Amino acid sequence: MPHRYFASELVDGRAALTGADAHHLAHVMRAAVGDTVPLCGPDGLEYTGTVTALVPGRVEFAVSGGTPTRAEPGAEITLYIGYPKQGKLEDIVRHGVELGAARFVPFFSRWCVAAPKNEDKKNARYNRIAAEAAKQAGRGRVPAVLPPLPDITALCAALARERYDIALFFYENGGAALRGLVAPGQSRRIALITGSEGGFAPEEAAALRAAGAVTVGLGPRILRCETAPLAALAAVMTLAGELE
Amino acid sequence: MPHRYFASELVDGRAALTGADAHHLAHVMRAAVGDTVPLCGPDGLEYTGTVTALVPGRVEFAVSGGTPTRAEPGAEITLYIGYPKQGKLEDIVRHGVELGAARFVPFFSRWCVAAPKNEDKKNARYNRIAAEAAKQAGRGRVPAVLPPLPDITALCAALARERYDIALFFYENGGAALRGLVAPGQSRRIALITGSEGGFAPEEAAALRAAGAVTVGLGPRILRCETAPLAALAAVMTLAGELE
Known part of the structure; x- marks a missing residue:
């Protein structure tokens, strides 16, 4: 092409x-x-x-x-990503653009190993990566990577402000089956939330539930923090009929 | 754990x-x-x-x-992977183990950029990576990485020999929707076939179809060769009820 x-x-x-x-x-x-x-x-x-x-x-x-553009999915998915160590966020953005995510929002949380550092410069780099990946994947739109949110309170506030049709909180301790929650044409604006290496503190999980997010499990195997958002995205896109 | x-x-x-x-x-x-x-x-x-x-x-x-082991999926999935460039096969094995693949079989094809080189040594390394990933993911079994198949003819022979319940050929030019092909408890032994950077030559796609593989599409966006097998695996595991 x-x-x-x-x-x-x-x-x-x-x-x-x-x-x-x-x-x-x-x-x-x-x-x-x-x-x-x-x-x-x-x-x-x-x-x-x-x-x-x-x-x-x-x-x-x-x-x-x-x-x-035929390449743009009908479902508009925002990936909220627990800020990972090293260059993993770059890979998540790169592959998430291919899989059709509309927007990326990293967030810090209690058990994050990564700490904020040069985030303005890093954000510019993440957005360059998203633009390049959008070209290669044949996307019709360049997904934005937003500056990181400082904590789960800010993440809950974003969920309240954005009023998603559904917010799915992928919790390492398990939750509902995704299959019952997503179907073609059912939800247009979807938020997916996955954690960093450290996972979520119990009070953070409770706060997300209180903010209206549905707690979802991704099976009994332990997924790395760079695998979980892409597995979640592929699973949601499949169930929404957007990966076919 | x-x-x-x-x-x-x-x-x-x-x-x-x-x-x-x-x-x-x-x-x-x-x-x-x-x-x-x-x-x-x-x-x-x-x-x-x-x-x-x-x-x-x-x-x-x-x-x-x-x-x-609760962590072992009921569906036994073999990933046939078009041999990618650089270290990408290592990442595919690592993340594929987390997502529950039972076995990995790389293969060379007409439009592969990678060429066979030190494959015995590389295979030992891929199997070490699989063992390490199995431990970290909490798998009950170490998935095997087989030596690479030399071409599509050998891949078609493997499909004939293994007699999978279903073989899914993820073709960059599109195909059937996966949603109609996989459901919980429907197929136990499943083969997934994805290509290298160069994709599949038309006669290779025809040979796979003739060998009984069902041609499947993964949507209108262009997936990198390291993203496609993991997206396919996450999608199949989701539809089979194994990612919940």
Whole structure:
């Protein structure tokens, strides 16, 4: 499939690429004025862009079309991820984008091994990884990676604010079977919550339940903290009919 | 949970640990004669072992019990994996063990980027990784990683020989929805087939279909070759009721 470009601006039938995407199109693909390129808009739609101008660091287009991308799932899934050690969050973002997640929100919790450090810089890097993965996976939209939440209280507040159709809390001590909770067309806005290496403290699990999250189990085997969010995402996408 | 030991020998109520496991139990855990230790047998059952002798490199036990491990899924899933580049097979084995795979069989195919090299040494390493992952995941049995098959013809022969209840061929060009093909208690011995970075040549896809494999799609997004087997495994385990 052709390289995908995500337009950073798209207003009134005109769009532009900047930064690395503009460089790639101008210098690697050697695009010229008049060439047409498939563009993904910030609205998640696919457009045909006709190059109107090439200036250093910027390519401008006239756009037409605007059709929904088949690659974007109907279910909009936010992954809340207990902040893991080392580079594991990068892998979770990379693979989570492929599996169709809409948004990533890391959070710190009592038993996290990782501690906040240079989070602004790391967040920029996570978002670059998400953008690159979105291109490679053929996504119609670049999923955002939000700055980390400081604790479970902030996570509960986010759940209350976002009013998801269903929030699924994957607890290492087990819970309900996912099969009874997700079906095609049943929930559009879904939150998945998985823990860091240390798992959840009992009072954190209680707080999530009190915030309306449904406690779910992922079976009797112990999943690593980088495996659980992707297994949860694949399982939910399958049951929602979005992985077929 | 306590460290898990996989007995290398278990006959007539007597068992032994050797190698790194014996070292760990004797020198890290400082076990003494008379101590009891949970042991996983080569038969997949869990036993209670009472230490009867400690000699350098070997710990001997009298065993009792022998109960099925709750962590072992009822579905026995063999993952046939198109041989990926770099260290990706290690990650697939590691996470596949957590997700409950019974066996791993890498295979080469026409569009593989990887080529066979030092496969005996690599196979020993993959099996060490599987054993370590089995302990950490709390598995009752160590999944085996078989030596790689040379081509799709050998893979088709393996499918014919093994007579799986169902063989699912995850094809990058799409296929049937998995949801209609797997349900709890429906299939016990299941084969999953996913490709390498290069995917499958059309004649390879046709050969797999002719060998009785059912062609399945994993949705409109492009999954990396290290994501696809784990997504397929999580999806099948979910639908089989084994991830709850």
